[in-house]
Amino acid sequence: MEKLLEIKNLCTHFDSRNGCVNAVCNVNMDIYRGQIIGLIGETGCGKSVLGQSVLRLLPKNACITGKILFEGKDILKMSVKELRAVRGHKIAFICQNPAEALNPLMKNGTQIMESVRINQALSKKECRKTSIDLLSVLGFSEPKAIMHQFPNELSGGMKQRVLAAMGMSGYPSLLIADEPTKGLDAIKRGQVIATIRKFTETTGCAVLIITHDLKFASAICDTIAVMYAGEIAEMGDAKTLFNDPKHPYLMSLIKSQPCEGLNVLNGTVCSLIDLPSNCRFFDRCSYATGVCQDQHPNLLTLNEEHRVRCLKYV
Amino acid sequence: MKNNKHIIIALTVLTAILLLFVIASPYLFSASYDLDMKNALQVPSSSHLFGSDNLGRDLFGRSFIGLRLSMALALVIQIICLFVGAILGAISGYYGGVIDKAYIIIQDVVMSFPSLIASLCLIAMLGPGIYTLIIALSCTNWVTYARLIRSEVVSLKELDYIQGARAIGASSGYVLFRHILPNVLRPLIPLFTLMIGHTVMAISGLGFWVLVYSRQQRKSV
Amino acid sequence: MRAQAIIKKLCMTLVTALLVALLCFSVMFYSPGNPAEKLLRYKDPTGGLNQKTVEMYAEKLGTNETFFAQFGDWLSGILKGDFGTSFKTGLPVLHEFTTRAGCTISLMLLSTLLALVVGLALGILSTLYHNNILDKVIRFFVVFNMSVPSFWLALLFLWIFSVQLHLLPSFGFNGFSSLILPVAVLGLSYSSTIIRMTKSCLMDNLSSAYVVTARAKGLSESSIMIRHVLINIALPIITLCGTNMTSLLGGSVIIENIYGLPGLGNYLIMAIMVKDFPVILGFVFLFALFIILINLLVDLTYTLIDPRVRMAINEKQ
Numbered sequence: 001m002e003k004l005l006e007i008k009n010l011c012t013h014f015d016s017r018n019g020c021v022n023a024v025c026n027v028n029m030d031i032y033r034g035q036i037i038g039l040i041g042e043t044g045c046g047k048s049v050l051g052q053s054v055l056r057l058l059p060k061n062a063c064i065t066g067k068i069l070f071e072g073k074d075i076l077k078m079s080v081k082e083l084r085a086v087r088g089h090k091i092a093f094i095c096q097n098p099a100e101a102l103n104p105l106m107k108n109g110t111q112i113m114e115s116v117r118i119n120q121a122l123s124k125k126e127c128r129k130t131s132i133d134l135l136s137v138l139g140f141s142e143p144k145a146i147m148h149q150f151p152n153e154l155s156g157g158m159k160q161r162v163l164a165a166m167g168m169s170g171y172p173s174l175l176i177a178d179e180p181t182k183g184l185d186a187i188k189r190g191q192v193i194a195t196i197r198k199f200t201e202t203t204g205c206a207v208l209i210i211t212h213d214l215k216f217a218s219a220i221c222d223t224i225a226v227m228y229a230g231e232i233a234e235m236g237d238a239k240t241l242f243n244d245p246k247h248p249y250l251m252s253l254i255k256s257q258p259c260e261g262l263n264v265l266n267g268t269v270c271s272l273i274d275l276p277s278n279c280r281f282f283d284r285c286s287y288a289t290g291v292c293q294d295q296h297p298n299l300l301t302l303n304e305e306h307r308v309r310c311l312k313y314v
Numbered sequence: 315m316k317n318n319k320h321i322i323i324a325l326t327v328l329t330a331i332l333l334l335f336v337i338a339s340p341y342l343f344s345a346s347y348d349l350d351m352k353n354a355l356q357v358p359s360s361s362h363l364f365g366s367d368n369l370g371r372d373l374f375g376r377s378f379i380g381l382r383l384s385m386a387l388a389l390v391i392q393i394i395c396l397f398v399g400a401i402l403g404a405i406s407g408y409y410g411g412v413i414d415k416a417y418i419i420i421q422d423v424v425m426s427f428p429s430l431i432a433s434l435c436l437i438a439m440l441g442p443g444i445y446t447l448i449i450a451l452s453c454t455n456w457v458t459y460a461r462l463i464r465s466e467v468v469s470l471k472e473l474d475y476i477q478g479a480r481a482i483g484a485s486s487g488y489v490l491f492r493h494i495l496p497n498v499l500r501p502l503i504p505l506f507t508l509m510i511g512h513t514v515m516a517i518s519g520l521g522f523w524v525l526v527y528s529r530q531q532r533k534s535v
Numbered sequence: 536m537r538a539q540a541i542i543k544k545l546c547m548t549l550v551t552a553l554l555v556a557l558l559c560f561s562v563m564f565y566s567p568g569n570p571a572e573k574l575l576r577y578k579d580p581t582g583g584l585n586q587k588t589v590e591m592y593a594e595k596l597g598t599n600e601t602f603f604a605q606f607g608d609w610l611s612g613i614l615k616g617d618f619g620t621s622f623k624t625g626l627p628v629l630h631e632f633t634t635r636a637g638c639t640i641s642l643m644l645l646s647t648l649l650a651l652v653v654g655l656a657l658g659i660l661s662t663l664y665h666n667n668i669l670d671k672v673i674r675f676f677v678v679f680n681m682s683v684p685s686f687w688l689a690l691l692f693l694w695i696f697s698v699q700l701h702l703l704p705s706f707g708f709n710g711f712s713s714l715i716l717p718v719a720v721l722g723l724s725y726s727s728t729i730i731r732m733t734k735s736c737l738m739d740n741l742s743s744a745y746v747v748t749a750r751a752k753g754l755s756e757s758s759i760m761i762r763h764v765l766i767n768i769a770l771p772i773i774t775l776c777g778t779n780m781t782s783l784l785g786g787s788v789i790i791e792n793i794y795g796l797p798g799l800g801n802y803l804i805m806a807i808m809v810k811d812f813p814v815i816l817g818f819v820f821l822f823a824l825f826i827i828l829i830n831l832l833v834d835l836t837y838t839l840i841d842p843r844v845r846m847a848i849n850e851k852q
Binding site for chain 1: 846
């Protein structure tokens with residue numbers, strides 16, 4: 001398969017009043033064409049920051065280093081104009097908070113048509129038609145009415161789908177969806193899975209899904225990366241990862257699911273400001289040994305498809 | 315915590331300076347009561363930083379003594395306004411219904427008058443004097459606080475922790491004073507300081523008009 | 536918004552106006568001083584007060600009647616366009632108002648416009664160059680502007696542009712050129728709150744999720760600002776302009792006085808000082824009506840721009 005996006009040694013840190021917050025540290029990741037890749041981890045582990053770093057959508061106090069090669073070109077070195085040509089057109093991004101991600105004072109139709117128009121040279125009428133088509137693909141029974149309504153008249157799930165329509169409007173080759181199932185019930189979640197599947201099959205688009213919903217991730221993703229405290233803890237094929245988790249963190253994540261008995265993982269994530277020099281999971285790990293206290297583990301390649309950051313497997 | 319320390323130091327220093335001037339100005343600038351007709355209406359110089367007035371009194375010292383009175387008056391007026399505004403705003407916002415509707419009409423009526431002119435009208439009707447000044451400015455200024463407090467209370471009372479307090483059986487008075495009012499304080503403090511400045515300006519404006527026109531009248535009669 | 540809601544709003548406005556009229560009238564009614572005596576003094580300044588003539592004038596003014604009869608008379612007069620006659624000049628109050636309204640209203644509108652333009656421009660600049668030198672200069676300007684009383688600025692401008700440079704007239708009202716200095720003073724002093732409001736709203740909006748969505752679409756920063764953000768910051772700024780306009784109505788008096796402009800506020804204050812009852816009553820009521828109108832316009836703009844406000848109103852119905 002052809003490599004679409006190559007993330008090399010990506011580090012993102014924020015300058016804050018309390019010190020430098022290292023949200024993402026040394027992440028390496030490849031995304032191939034047509035692949036659905038999941039990024040999972042608990043709140044504050046840096047997964048959303050990683051997603052936003054790819055399109056340089058972070059606020060000004062964020063500092064991104066490393067390389068993000070998209071079709072061979074480094075996004076971090078692109079000019080504003082080149083970047084704008086990539087945004088929406090080649091890489092689309094769906095925000096995680098549907099309630100606030102739409103402009104409250106603009107009609108839904110205007111907002112969707114806006115993104116259609118940027119990406120395709122169409123007349124206003126054609127834009128409207130394309131937007132309506134997109135909405136009906138996403139399961140709206142009355143797309144024309146939705147176009148005339150304002151975001152405050154829609155439910156959370158509907159807003160999510162309007163955002164998805166905007167993301168898909170440019171037929172991008174990579175779609176980054178930040179928490180696409182947040183606040184949705186089981187049936188709606190099923191619909192989202194079906195829509196994403198259908199979209200990748202018809203357009204050959206790769207999807208990066210950022211979520212903390214393990215069930216959802218295992219159902220939809222080909223490859224999964226688990227993040228912990230800004231680092232990738234484990235990465236590999238979705239099935240292998242869930243059947244045979246290697247990293248103690250992923251093991252406890254799986255055990256903490258309701259269907260596995262809700263075993264709570266004690267302790268809290270280490271501070272991203274004063275990072276420990278040893279293993280970042282040390283304090284909470286039940287397999288920790290003396291080595292773990294002194295050394296910071298590197299990402300080990302177990303086999304072609306499976307990598308883990310744990311000293312247990314050295 | 316580090317920031318808090320800086321804020322406390324800054325606050326202490328500023329309050330100390332203010333207090334020093336407010337309390338000590340009559341003693342510091344006692345000479346500014348002295349008449350000195352030879353040096354009347356002087357331009358600013360090293361002996362009179364702000365110059366001197368038509369009776370030769372030092373304007374720098376007199377400004378501070380005047381500031382003392384203006385500040386004290388502004389403080390009294392704003393505290394009265396704050397109390398009236400807080401009570402009316404909190405009650406109407408918290409209880410809603412007919413009380414709120416009646417309050418809204420009163421608020422609309424009071425806000426329909428330009429405050430400086432309304433105060434001046436009241437002073438003219440009640441006769442000049444410090445107490446009328448306090449009454450007049452309080453009558454026109456309380457609504458600023460009431461409006462802010464009402465809108466804050468309306469949005470706060472829907473919040474979950476207020477509902478939670480009610481659910482465990484807290485009385486409305488307890489909820490209002492213990493849970494809602496402390497949260498209203500945050501936007502209230504900057505407004506209070508801003509309004510003190512406004513009131514000092516309003517007092518000086520009113521003083522100016524009363525002075526100018528009473529003189530004109532005296533001349534014309 | 537439904538027609539019903541608009542009608543309800545208009546009814547409420549009418550009730551407010553009526554209550555304002557009642558309040559104005561009762562303050563005037565219960566204030567010390569006999570209007571008939573006042574009028575007599577103006578008619579015949581040299582003669583002493585004669586009980587008979589006072590009663591005659593009282594009869595003529597209708598001040599012997601009950602409160603509500605007088606209030607009804609006054610109100611029905613207003614509906615016919617008759618606000619009474621000034622004691623001092625003997626001219627109709629409405630005539631006194633309209634001859635001065637042009638000056639004050641143009642002063643008010645022009646200064647609000649200037650404050651809006653300066654405020655928006657500097658607010659946007661200081662947001663775009665946040666924490667740069669330009670932002671710091673603008674912040675200094677705001678603090679300076681807020682702490683300097685406008686009459687000081689007025690005197691300074693007078694000294695620079697009229698006394699030193701002889702560019703602009705210093706006194707009186709003849710044409711646009713005499714409005715330049717007062718408009719500049721008022722516009723600048725009212726711009727600082729707009730700069731602050733613009734900046735804080737812009738900072739909030741620019742970090743909000745919908746702007747991230749717009750950026751992710753590939754929109755340029757300028758079109759995000761123009762198409763998405765400006766409409767979102769419009770509401771608080773319109774409200775601020777409304778309050779500025781109402782406070783300019785009374786607050787421009789000092790500036791009018793310094794530049795010798797024949798404005799409404801100046802005349803009203805003089806009337807208050809000499810207790811010219813019909814003028815005070817008429818002017819204060821007209822001022823209040825004007826403010827009510829501005830507030831109504833601001834409210835309607837809100838419902839026009841913001842669908843959330845519209846929805847809340849429709850749900851209440």
